Amino acid sequence: MKGILPPTEVEGWVNAHPRWKFADGKIRKKYVFQSFRSAIVFVNRVATISDELEHHPEIRVNYNEVLLRLWSHDAGGVTDRDLALAERIDFATSAR
Secondary structure (H helix, E strand, O other): OOOOOOHHHHHHHHHOOOOOEEEOOEEEEEEEOOOHHHHHHHHHHHHHHHHHHOOOOEEEEEOOEEEEEEOEOOOOEOOHHHHHHHHHHHHHHOOO
């Protein structure tokens, strides 16, 4: 792993990826679904992708809302792995 990305690079990535935000050294995105069940189906898709990439986000579920926060604990901030995971989640879930 190369280490954390400069904030300007992360901000540039966020600007190109709607609804992702960058704050406190993490990228985050909130997804809203029609139901609790739909939110959990989404979380299960995220879990599968995360296991494939061997990189796992923080996931918070509140009824029909899911908040993902990504950063690399071992590096202490956002790395290429986090951006790759975010892109893969958006692509695989069509939740752009």
